[in-house]
Amino acid sequence: MTQLENARQGVITDQMRQVRADEGVEAEALLERICGGLVVVLANKEHGHVNAVGIGEGLRTKVNANVGTSPGRSEPEGELEKVRTALSAGADTVMDLSTGGDIDLTRRTIMEHSTAPVGTVPIYQAAIEVGGPEHMTLASYLEVFERHAKDGVDFATVHAGVTLGAMPLVEKRLMGVVSRGGAFLLKWMADSRRESFLYEHFDEILAMAREYDVTMSLGDGLRPGCIEDATDEAQLHELRVLGELAERCREAGVQVMIEGPGHVPLDQIEENVRLAKECCGGAPFYVLGPLPTDIAPGYDHIVGAIGGALAGAYGADFLCYVTPKEHVGLPGPEDVRDGVIATRIAAHIADVAKGIAGARQLDAAMSRARAARDWDAMARCALDPDRFGVVLAGEEKDDRCSMCGEFCAIKLFQQTFGEGESQTR
Amino acid sequence: MTQLENARQGVITDQMRQVRADEGVEAEALLERICGGLVVVLANKEHGHVNAVGIGEGLRTKVNANVGTSPGRSEPEGELEKVRTALSAGADTVMDLSTGGDIDLTRRTIMEHSTAPVGTVPIYQAAIEVGGPEHMTLASYLEVFERHAKDGVDFATVHAGVTLGAMPLVEKRLMGVVSRGGAFLLKWMADSRRESFLYEHFDEILAMAREYDVTMSLGDGLRPGCIEDATDEAQLHELRVLGELAERCREAGVQVMIEGPGHVPLDQIEENVRLAKECCGGAPFYVLGPLPTDIAPGYDHIVGAIGGALAGAYGADFLCYVTPKEHVGLPGPEDVRDGVIATRIAAHIADVAKGIAGARQLDAAMSRARAARDWDAMARCALDPDRFGVVLAGEEKDDRCSMCGEFCAIKLFQQTFGEGESQTR
Numbered sequence: 001m002t003q004l005e006n007a008r009q010g011v012i013t014d015q016m017r018q019v020r021a022d023e024g025v026e027a028e029a030l031l032e033r034i035c036g037g038l039v040v041v042l043a044n045k046e047h048g049h050v051n052a053v054g055i056g057e058g059l060r061t062k063v064n065a066n067v068g069t070s071p072g073r074s075e076p077e078g079e080l081e082k083v084r085t086a087l088s089a090g091a092d093t094v095m096d097l098s099t100g101g102d103i104d105l106t107r108r109t110i111m112e113h114s115t116a117p118v119g120t121v122p123i124y125q126a127a128i129e130v131g132g133p134e135h136m137t138l139a140s141y142l143e144v145f146e147r148h149a150k151d152g153v154d155f156a157t158v159h160a161g162v163t164l165g166a167m168p169l170v171e172k173r174l175m176g177v178v179s180r181g182g183a184f185l186l187k188w189m190a191d192s193r194r195e196s197f198l199y200e201h202f203d204e205i206l207a208m209a210r211e212y213d214v215t216m217s218l219g220d221g222l223r224p225g226c227i228e229d230a231t232d233e234a235q236l237h238e239l240r241v242l243g244e245l246a247e248r249c250r251e252a253g254v255q256v257m258i259e260g261p262g263h264v265p266l267d268q269i270e271e272n273v274r275l276a277k278e279c280c281g282g283a284p285f286y287v288l289g290p291l292p293t294d295i296a297p298g299y300d301h302i303v304g305a306i307g308g309a310l311a312g313a314y315g316a317d318f319l320c321y322v323t324p325k326e327h328v329g330l331p332g333p334e335d336v337r338d339g340v341i342a343t344r345i346a347a348h349i350a351d352v353a354k355g356i357a358g359a360r361q362l363d364a365a366m367s368r369a370r371a372a373r374d375w376d377a378m379a380r381c382a383l384d385p386d387r388f389g390v391v392l393a394g395e396e397k398d399d400r401c402s403m404c405g406e407f408c409a410i411k412l413f414q415q416t417f418g419e420g421e422s423q424t425r
Numbered sequence: 426m427t428q429l430e431n432a433r434q435g436v437i438t439d440q441m442r443q444v445r446a447d448e449g450v451e452a453e454a455l456l457e458r459i460c461g462g463l464v465v466v467l468a469n470k471e472h473g474h475v476n477a478v479g480i481g482e483g484l485r486t487k488v489n490a491n492v493g494t495s496p497g498r499s500e501p502e503g504e505l506e507k508v509r510t511a512l513s514a515g516a517d518t519v520m521d522l523s524t525g526g527d528i529d530l531t532r533r534t535i536m537e538h539s540t541a542p543v544g545t546v547p548i549y550q551a552a553i554e555v556g557g558p559e560h561m562t563l564a565s566y567l568e569v570f571e572r573h574a575k576d577g578v579d580f581a582t583v584h585a586g587v588t589l590g591a592m593p594l595v596e597k598r599l600m601g602v603v604s605r606g607g608a609f610l611l612k613w614m615a616d617s618r619r620e621s622f623l624y625e626h627f628d629e630i631l632a633m634a635r636e637y638d639v640t641m642s643l644g645d646g647l648r649p650g651c652i653e654d655a656t657d658e659a660q661l662h663e664l665r666v667l668g669e670l671a672e673r674c675r676e677a678g679v680q681v682m683i684e685g686p687g688h689v690p691l692d693q694i695e696e697n698v699r700l701a702k703e704c705c706g707g708a709p710f711y712v713l714g715p716l717p718t719d720i721a722p723g724y725d726h727i728v729g730a731i732g733g734a735l736a737g738a739y740g741a742d743f744l745c746y747v748t749p750k751e752h753v754g755l756p757g758p759e760d761v762r763d764g765v766i767a768t769r770i771a772a773h774i775a776d777v778a779k780g781i782a783g784a785r786q787l788d789a790a791m792s793r794a795r796a797a798r799d800w801d802a803m804a805r806c807a808l809d810p811d812r813f814g815v816v817l818a819g820e821e822k823d824d825r826c827s828m829c830g831e832f833c834a835i836k837l838f839q840q841t842f843g844e845g846e847s848q849t850r
Contacts, residue, residue, distance in 0.1 A: 071830035072821070099832050124832070133837070175792050176838040183834035183841070190841045225835070226792035227777065227785070265785075266738045266778035292734065292774045294788040294795070297803065298812035302727050302767055306734045306774055309717065313691045327795065328813075329820040329827035342727055349717040349731055352652065353691035360652070360690075363719040367600050367651030370719070370752065378722065387723035388753075395754040396497070402754035405496035407524050407549070409608035410650070412558070413601040416612045 002213040003041040005253040007034035015043040015052030023059050024357050033057055037246070038282045040155075040215050040255040042093065042117035047152030051115050053092050055257065056284035060356055061312045061347035062092040064119070064286070064320045065340050067110070070330050074101025076109040083110050085333045089340035089384075091321070093154075095119040099128060099180075108151055117154035119217060123181045123198075133184035134191040138201050145205060149212035156214050157259065158205060159185055159221035160198035161241040166222055169234035175225035178262075182221025202245060206252040215255040217286060218242045223262030226294050230264040231272060243279035250281070257284040257318065260311075264290040269307060273314040286318040287311045300326035301335075301342040308343055312350025319343050319350075341384050348383065371410060373399050427638040428466040430678040432459035440468040440477030448484050449782050458482055462671070463707045465580075465640050465680040467518065467542035472577030476540050478517050480682065481709040485781055486737045486772035487517040489544070489711070489745045490765050492535070495755050499526025501534040508535050510758045514765035514809075516746070518580075520544040524553060524605075533576055542579035544642060548606045548623075558609035559616040563626050570630060574637040581639050582684065583630060584610055584646035585623035586666040591647055594659035600650035603687075607646025627670060631677040640680040642711060643667045648687030651719050655689040656697060668704035675706070682709040682743065685736075689715040694732060698739040711743040712736045725751035726760075726767040733768055737775025744768050744775075766809050773808065796835060798824050 006013050012020075012027055019041055020030055033039035039056030055062050065086035067079045083094050093116050098106045103125045111118055126144040127133040148156060159181040167189065170177055177183045185196050198205065209216055222238040224230040242258055249256035258280045264272055269290060276285045290307035291300060304322030312319060323331040323339035331339065351359035362381065369377035375397045382388040395401060400408040431438050437445075437452055444466055445455055458464035464481030480487050490511035492504045508519050518541050523531045528550045536543055551569040552558040573581060584606040592614065595602055602608045610621050623630065634641055647663040649655040667683055674681035683705045689697055694715060701710045715732035716725060729747030737744060748756040748764035756764065776784035787806065794802035800822045807813040820826060825833040 180834045183837040187841045294791045296770050296808045298816040306731050309731045328816050345721050366719045383721045391723040391753050409605045412608040416615045
């Protein structure tokens with residue numbers, strides 16, 4: 001039985017217990033949200049040593065880091081290093097998006113070492129193994145999907161919302177399609193002149209997902225690739241199909257979340273989150289960024305943090321990181337680290353805004369340490385203590401900092417009013 | 426006559442002409458907004474070579490970089506280097522917040538070299554020169570203010586909203602007061618048991634500001650220093666006083682803007698912008714950050730960019746940068762650069778969201794370059810071309826990038842559908 005099926009029978013699994021302990025939520029509330037499809041618990045039955053992660057309403061906003069080879073850079077060890085970097089920087093999950101070298105070996109190397117849930121996008125390997133997306137068949141796809149599921153992959157992106165009906169809509173765009181999975185399916189449909197096999201045979205994929213409890217991550221193959229294309233007809237067409245498919249996942253006892261954009265101007269982010277939640281029955285929403293500008297290559301981790309904080313505050317549950325290398329090339333370990341930290345900042349800001357239990361207390365603890373000029377306590381409260389240490393190196397660590405020196409406002413305030421609240425709370 | 430007084434007489438000054446050309450707004454609309462106090466034009470009559478900058482409704486969101494010595498680091502050359510770094514990174518204005526070494530020399534060195542408007546906070550020097558804030562007098566303050574005005578300072582922070590009425594309110598706080606100016610005034614009031622001389626003698630300051638056309642930047646001496654203290658009674662008490670003082674500025678023909686927080690959780694940012702605009706008759710709103718979390722020292726430029734993008738989108742007009750060194754020490758040139766760029770990203774995202782003329786076109790140009798995999802055009806469209814070059818170094822610069830290699834979604838899309846919109850728009 002999947003976590004969803006267990007919840008429906010009122011069974012609290014070990015994985016749910018772990019989520020409960022991690023998040024400090026009541027068992028009753030957690031069960032109810034899993035039953036309603038508002039929360040998923042990532043934990044493939046075959047991923048023995050996985051630390052189950054809960055994603056969805058009322059839980060801490062989670063952060064995913066993408067790794068994976070490309071045709072030009074295909075060493076499994078390099079990707080494993082990135083996984084280790086991502087997890088040590090605090091990522092909650094990783095996705096292996098490999099498209100180069102020995103894809104099975106890379107995935108299995110990552111699965112073996114990752115205690116965090118691992119996601120994949122099986123269509124990449126399915127297209128590559130048959131020599132191009134136009135040669136894919138249902139059978140070859142299902143065979144790859146099962147390989148991933150058997151390896152213990154906890155969640156899999158399936159772009160089943162890219163259908164024939166969207167084809168005339170994407171032609172109007174400035175950037176066309178920027179999702180590899182989306183582009184593969186459009187190519188397959190254009191060549192075969194048939195409806196997408198992922199959509200047509202969705203039940204067969206679901207049966208396999210159910211067997212291993214792979215959480216379906218319904219991909220946004222038509223996500224906008226520039227803010228000009230945001231919230232357009234192609235995107236909304238796909239979202240409506242995803243809503244229908246999400247319902248079919250829940251009917252089949254399969255856990256499901258929804259992937260979202262992409263490049264979205266700031267003033268459309270709230271609407272994008274609201275639409276996704278409405279169309280898809282409140283399923284956990286997993287956003288890539290979003291990126292509210294296109295013009296800052298080299299800083300897309302900052303752009304993504306701006307969009308992600310806002311999306312999270314409005315209800316997105318899961319943020320896929322963006323690294324400084326986005327739009328330029330494959331990230332290295334330093335880029336992975338920068339991307340994870342920026343996205344964790346966004347997730348925490350969102351958690352404070354939406355009132356996730358325990359979030360504000362972290363800020364209050366830091367502020368008490370700051371009021372006391374207690375540099376060791378600040379280090380313990382810092383989201384990234386290592387970076388705090390680097391920035392602090394060479395600075396005075398006494399009863400003031402080098403910004404104000406003797407003219408420290410906090411000290412002067414305390415001399416004027418006494419130590420007050422900051423010492424007693 | 427000040428820019429405001431000129432506008433009231435229907436006179437379009439050279440400085441207004443420059444703003445018009447920079448922003449692409451109609452003369453009529455600009456005059457009307459200046460008359461209404463919705464837009465200020467920073468240009469002290471004595472700052473001969475200044476490029477006037479307009480700030481306010483309908484204009485591009487501007488970015489300020491703070492520099493300045495502290496008691497421990499007091500070389501004017503070091504601060505000049507930071508000014509040059511800030512301006513080359515695209516800051517619209519700089520503020521000299523010096524509190525160490527020869528404060529006059531540092532300011533004059535910066536004024537001499539900066540073609541951008543320069544702001545200061547005269548109360549720092551006023552307190553330091555008399556041996557501490559408790560020894561300040563109206564006369565000594567006015568003397569310092571005039572020295573700054575005569576040197577050509579284009580805008581000056583005046584914390585005249587910190588009044589006796591706020592004293593019982595700040596005691597309730599977790600972090601107390603984190604503004605140096607605010608702490609100086611509280612100390613002065615506590616020792617003298619008298620109302621703030623800035624508030625009591627505001628008209629005398631205004632007379633001097635009018636003479637040189639120094640724009641008053643009404644300081645937020647009681648801004649929250651942690652998200653726990655945000656939007657509290659102390660902050661709102663000061664804001665109401667600032668509203669009254671802003672009206673008095675306009676009556677005196679003096680340009681005015683309002684400074685705002687500070688540490689503010691994401692879900693309170695919209696309210697903070699709305700309250701400031703409502704209380705202060707729509708005066709341009711100048712925010713420090715805001716910072717929607719306290720726990721990310723070392724990354725406060727990212728935290729500030731998240732808050733600044735949102736504040737700007739809701740109507741803030743002027744963003745003061747925050748550097749990675751915030752809460753740790755005095756920034757160096759690299760920190761200045763990182764702070765300016767992150768804040769420019771936030772400002773542009775806000776401009777896209779609030780529909781500033783020309784903003785979206787920059788994104789569309791980048792996206793056309795991206796669709797064509799035209800790396801030179803991308804470099805021209807990048808907010809920071811230097812950084813783009815660094816990130817791109819060592820990458821293939823052909824018809825794809827190393828992220829997807831031969832599996833480039835954009836290429837595949839164009840092979841499927843033809844080049845389409847991306848080539849023709």
